[in-house]
Amino acid sequence: MAGEVYSKLITSKNPKVMNASSRNGLKIDRIIIHHNATTNKNTAMNTWVQGGPANTSAHYEVTPTEIIGCVGEQYAAWHAGGTGGSDVPRIASPNQRSIGIENLNSTGGPGWKVDPKTVANCARLVADICKRYGIPLDRKHVLGHNEVTATACPGGLDVDEVVRLAKKGGTSVAKPTYYKAKGLYEVIAPQINGYRDIGFKQKRAVRFVKGTRFYAEPEKYGKITRFKTSMGYFSSNKAFVKFIKAID
Ligand SMILES: [Zn+2]
Known part of the structure; x- marks a missing residue:
């Protein structure tokens, strides 16, 4: 659905x-x-x-x-x-x-x-x-x-x-995991938002809806990675996107 x-x-x-x-x-x-x-x-x-x-x-x-x-x-x-x-x-x-x-x-x-x-x-x-x-x-x-x-x-x-x-807020061990390879990805969440900055402070009007494929280059952000794309920065969380193929 x-x-x-x-x-x-x-x-x-x-x-x-x-x-x-x-x-x-x-x-x-x-x-x-x-x-x-x-x-x-x-x-x-x-x-x-x-x-x-x-x-x-x-x-x-x-x-x-x-x-x-x-x-x-x-x-x-x-x-x-x-x-x-x-x-x-x-x-x-x-x-x-x-x-x-x-x-x-x-x-x-x-x-x-x-x-x-x-x-x-x-x-x-x-x-x-x-x-x-x-x-x-x-x-x-x-x-x-x-x-x-x-x-x-x-x-x-x-x-x-x-x-x-x-x-107590729980003490979870389930942490999100992130993609680290340059490649073609597809959105599996309903949508992911684009940002001007890697810190996700400034939202852009652009968003990728489910099924959208895009090329991305992961960039390190503290302990995690985020996707840099031609449309801005996006999440590389494996819950929201899936890997399609590698690119050079
Ligand atoms: Zn039951």
């Missing part, structure tokens, strides 16, 4: 089209925490692809080193609606009003543990979402899946710990 909104913390975006629907005008006021019930992130994310048999999805997949954007925040993902029948969700319209965060397990069942680094990344994402939507950072608004519907999810993941860490 076009123009997906994601946290700036994402390290990449899953390019597959995931299950999503309208929020029907509802405001986002809850975050619901899940575990994958698998130690393989791709197994988890592949079940969320549109047209698949599982009818599930989530906005984010979190691992010890990654925060992956899967469903844009402006859409409802299918993560907390319950299984039907007597499994009636304990809050109204859970999917339409929430952001769902899935977390990779570090062990299988019955413990279904989650790596502390994943918990820390999840906490940082929770802090960011609460800040952007004005959601109170507490246990009434940040819920485990099992507090919404009848499920064993989120396994061994401690939601109290997520909220505790989030209040």
Whole structure:
């Protein structure tokens, strides 16, 4: 879907089209925490692809080193609606009003543990979402899946710990990564903005939309790199652009 909104913390975006629907005008006021019930992130994310048999999805997949954007925040993902029948969700319209965060397990069942680094990344994402939507950072608004519907999810993941860490701003290890080679690149984010300066202080009117290909030469900027192009400076964050081919 076009123009997906994601946290700036994402390290990449899953390019597959995931299950999503309208929020029907509802405001986002809850975050619901899940575990994958698998130690393989791709197994988890592949079940969320549109047209698949599982009818599930989530906005984010979190691992010890990654925060992956899967469903844009402006859409409802299918993560907390319950299984039907007597499994009636304990809050109204859970999917339409929430952001769902899935977390990779570090062990299988019955413990279904989650790596502390994943918990820390999840906490940082929770802090960011609460800040952007004005959601109170507490246990009434940040819920485990099992507090919404009848499920064993989120396994061994401690939601109290997520909220505790989030209040401290989280201590994430998922850092964005940047391209360093001269070459042809393509935009994979909805758009990236152009700047006159490498410090991104002065925005230009020019922007590259998704699918735009451009030649770029990375330039060092502190500990990271940014793209110098004929149209100005752009981000070389791997979450926003992909490498097509090298040039001399
Ligand atoms: Zn769940």
